[in-house]
Amino acid sequence: MDTVYISHGSPTLCIDESIPARHFLKAWQDKALCPRPKSILVISGHWDTALPSVNVITGPNDTIHDFYNFPKNMYKLKYPAPGAPELAKRVKELLMASEFKHVDEDKKRGLDHGAWVPLMLMYPEADIPVCQLSVQSGRDGTYHYNLGKALAPLKEEGVLIMGSGSATHNLRNIGGKNSSVPSWASDFDTWLKDSLLEGRYEDVNHWDEKAPCAKMAHPWPDHFYPLHVAMGAAGENAKAKVIHHSWDMGTLSYASYQFTTATS
DSSP states (O other): OOEEEEEOOSGGGGTOTTOHHHHHHHTHHHHTOSOOOSEEEEEEEEEEOSSOEEEOOSSBOOBOOOOOSOOGGGGGOOOOOBBOHHHHHHHHHHHHHTTOOOOEEESSOOBOHHHHHHHHHHSTTOOSOEEEEEEOTTSOHHHHHHHHHHTGGGGGGTEEEEEEEOSSOOGGGOOOTTOOOOHHHHHHHHHHHHHHHTTOHHHHHTHHHHSTTHHHHOSSGGGTHHHHHHHHHHOTTOEEEEEEOOEETTTEEOOEEEEEOOOO
16 A cells, blocks of 8 residues: 655635645545555644654544634534544554654544545545544654654555645745745745655655755644655655645645555
């Protein structure tokens, strides 16, 4: 199973037909970008904890509406995908067998919008078990790459490992609906694409030193680190592929990537 990084951009992705990325995600199953997974592990930029945490949910996941001042109908949307307690325990087991010696279990938390918004479009039936793993924004890219590396066996167990964030994420510099893309956003976005397609994963791990306009593109790294987890899970010689690219509100890149593990 390949791993993926999905740029979920704005929460309005769940209702706004004018966002190109919405149509990309709605066509996910038609495009057959990956086999139907047995379960899905989402690493979302909207769950940020001091230590790695998994949500261990029996029964349907709650839908967390973790956004404010959006259209009222968005707060009525539900994505009651089953929890994946067995996957959560397996994630904890793999991480603790590696360098991550403390992994918390959250038995109440449902799915934040970094998980349910893209999944609602990709798998609208909400019948695939879903588990979430948190990011640690106080750590670095290499840490999250190694987090992914520890989870690599899941790919052979029918699990889709999906990082969910945004290729650029500076909410203080959002433009209007048809705003032009500023140079700092396009420079970072292009650097990221070139680095991934050329297999320069170490550069991406050290993005804050290597990338142009790094701190403008990601003043806080929570929406970028899910990429490192997906990248690490695919392995050091994995092949990256752009599966979607579009912009919204000038500075939000919806660049999304698929990582295919190298065959020996």
